[in-house]
Amino acid sequence: MTSAADTLSGKSHRDENFPVASWLMSARNRGPILAFYRFARAADDVADHATLPPARKLALLDDLGAALTGEGPSDPQAEPLRHALRERGLSVRHALELLDAFRLDVRQNRYADWDELIGYCRLSAMPVGRFVLDVHGESEATWPASDALCAALQVINHLQDCGADYRDLGRIYLPQDVLAAHGATADMLAAPRAAPPLHGALGELARRASELVGQSRSLVPQIRDLRLSLEIGAIHNLARHLAGELERRDPLSEPVHLGKAGFALVGGAGVLQGLLAQLGRTIAARAGRRP
Known part of the structure; x- marks a missing residue:
C-alpha cells in the first residue's frame, strides 16, 4: 500500500459513538472540525489495518504528519486540515499529538x-x-x-x-x-x-x-x-x-x-x-x- 488512502475503512463521523460536529455547531466551525476528524480517521485506519506490517504503518503515519506540516508531499487525507489550519491560524500541535497516539497503537497493545x-x-x-x-x-x-x-x-x-x-x-x-x-x-x-x-x-x-x-x-x-x-x-x-x-x-x-x-x-x-x-x-x- 502506497498511501493512507489505500487503508481507508469507509467509516465516517456518523459512525462514532458520540456526536462529531453535529448540526448544533455553526457551519463555519464544523468545517475545520470535520477536516480534523477525517485526518484522524485516516490515521486510525492506518494503525488498525489488519495486514500492514508495523513498519509500513509507522511510515504512512509519518507521511501524514509530513504532509500536514508541509515537510513532505501533499496527501489528500491531510490537505483539507492543512488548509483549515492555515486559514484559521490554528496550531498543528493537536493533530501531531494524535498521530503519536496512533503510533502508540502500532507499538503497544x-x-x-x-x-x-x-x-x-x-x-x-x-x-x-x-x-x-x-x-x-x-x-x-x-x-x-x-x-x-x-x-x-x-x-x-x-x-x-x-x-x-x-x-x-x-x-x-x-x-x-x-x-x-x-x-x-x-x-x-x-x-x-x-x-x-x-x-x-x-x-x-x-x-x-x-x-x-x-x-x-x-x-x-x-x-x-x-x-x-x-x-x-x-x-x-x-x-x-x-x-x-x-x-x-x-x-x-x-x-x-x-x-x-x-x-x-x-x-x-x-x-x-x-x-x-x-x-x-x-x-x-x-x-x-x-x-
Whole structure:
C-alpha cells in the first residue's frame, strides 16, 4: 500500500459513538472540525489495518504528519486540515499529538495501569477536545475540564469495544493491574459473555470513567460559544449515561450503546442543561454589571 488512502475503512463521523460536529455547531466551525476528524480517521485506519506490517504503518503515519506540516508531499487525507489550519491560524500541535497516539497503537497493545492508560488518552483524546475549543476561540482555561471529559469518552469507548479490540486487533486497553486485581485474564475478552472477574474489572473502570465525567461538569458553564456549549452539554450527558450503564451491563454480551431514540432523549436533556447553564451565566454577568 502506497498511501493512507489505500487503508481507508469507509467509516465516517456518523459512525462514532458520540456526536462529531453535529448540526448544533455553526457551519463555519464544523468545517475545520470535520477536516480534523477525517485526518484522524485516516490515521486510525492506518494503525488498525489488519495486514500492514508495523513498519509500513509507522511510515504512512509519518507521511501524514509530513504532509500536514508541509515537510513532505501533499496527501489528500491531510490537505483539507492543512488548509483549515492555515486559514484559521490554528496550531498543528493537536493533530501531531494524535498521530503519536496512533503510533502508540502500532507499538503497544497492553497498558500496565490507569496512569498509563490516561497517558494514552492525553494523546488520543485530549487533543481532540482542545482542537474543538481552539476552533471556537475558547480560553485554555477550559482545557482541564475538557481533558477530563475527553478521557472519559475514550475510556467509555474502550469498555464498549473491549471484546472487538481484543479479537480483531489483539489490543487490551483495560489496565493490566485492574484485570489482575479482579482475577480477570485476557482470554476472557474472547468469550461471548463476561465472566464474573472480568465483569468486576469492567465495572471498576466504568466507575472511574464516571468520576472523569464528574470532573468535567464545570466545562459547559465555562464555554462562551452558545452552540458549542449545547454540543458539549449533549456529549456530557451521553457520557454520564453510558458510563453508568457500563457499571451495570456486560459489553461482551450486549452492545452498550444508545439507539436513535435514546440518543436523542439523553442528548437532548444535555442540550437543555447546557441552555440552563448559559442562561445562568448570562444572568450572573448582567447582575455583575449593575451599578
